[in-house]
Amino acid sequence: MGPAAGGEISDEMLQKLGSLSTQALVDGLWVMGWPSAQIDNSRPLTSGMKCCGRAVTLNFVPARPDIAQDKPPGGMSPEYEAFELCGPNEVLVMSSCGPDESVGGDIKFLRLKQREIGGLVTDGSVRDTDEIINYGFPCFSHSTTARQGPAAMQPWECNGVISVSGTVVRPGDAIVGDQDGVVVVPAKAAEKVFNIAHGREVIEDIIKEELIKNPGPPGKFYPFMSGKIKHDSPLAELLAKNGISPANSNQFEGTADW
Template sequence: MISSALRKVATTASRSSAVPSVARRTMAMGPASGGEISDELLAKLGSLSTQALVDGLWVMGWPSAQIDGARPLHSSHKCVGRAVTLNFVPARPDIAQDKPAGGESPEYEAFEKCGPNEVLVMSSVGPWESVGGDIKFLRLKQREIGGLVTDGSVRDTDEIINYGFPCFSYSTTARQGPAAMQPWECNGVVSVSGVTVRPGDAIVGDQDGVVVVPAKVAETVYSIAHGREVIEDLVKEELVKNPGPPGKFYPFMSGKIKVESPLGQLLASKGITPENSNQFEGSADW
């Protein structure tokens, strides 16, 4: 038999060995959020097109940020907000038993974190699996959510459209979700259509799709993207007045426009120069 002293030593050793393991696991994960985006910056990002934002990230050399598996449920749907994430995992009996039940479930935890300036981003286990429908999403209507984005499908399409919040999904379905997957984690880093989303990232959706703007570089992305949109408007205006092949001015690379080029000269005639724009060669601030 083990003496009480030895038993105490063994118990203490077991506890002390477990603590560093948990600490290491927590540290290895890193922070879930990449920073805080102000309401003002959020509104500015939402004023831009998704293609301008994609271009801004492309210029910086960041990975693709368009969620290809999320399309607007209705032609009127547009959204902008900070990401609240929810991760689904394939159904398994022990996971179903361990998941908090009822209102404590991770999905309802995520719902309650959402408001007009938040977009709920739901990572599905498959494009045709249902992440929810009428009864569940009534709560999202009540929360006046800024939008819902998923690479899965949604049920009760007519009801969701009537609820009025923007919804972007892979498709619609009559399937039941719980048979295939279960909500497991609220506000962790998730992969949606192969695009990484951190809680707090800016989510912008329009008729061309959904783009994720990392919080840590959101200000820079806005600066580049806004500058590009101004230039594209001027190029279009010039081509309308003087029809011809757009290759004289377009496409262009932000941060590499040469002052002496036809585009550089056109911009100078409109008051845009390296002194007040980061779009020219040698003036990039990223």
């Protein structure tokens, strides 16, 4: 097998990625031609939740008697192995066997509170919702449920490559979640994604400010394609007034570095 992790992300880069919106990060990957990176079926349990951290992954498989017998018992189970790898800079990403299946609840996730985890993301559901909200860590899931998880699936592998709603997650990838959803930023591409996404957000702020001062159709400036802003366009003229030019930005035609 190939390596599970695809690279390393520094604490500094993690903080930078966490300062951006999920849509900006999706746009950065889109511009680079990478596959879709959002986890569509994972939503915040309550409003205002935001998470950013390195992925610790956990894969569930459908329940089967021999699987249950062969899984390491008690505290050695892959899920508890994953829990102990988590801290403030980690997000536990759990790949469920179905959107309505429970990946855990109150008692199990008390340990995540104790570990001061950076967040929990799953394409499955969680139970004991009120208690999880009270624990205070960001939690993103497909839904909530009263179902028993072990009746349907078993935790099988910690820190392998997993698929979450069809999106690949490798251990160490950056996981960023906000009110729009959750995005996976591959560790190997993190710096480039940030540079594109941050550049886009700066430009969008300038466009918005201009449209507030001088109301009109946004089509004059927006949308734009990173790396393809034409040098003689109205957008280029607007950016030049704000100190952004091909000399100091990779967003213009012929200046892309991706």
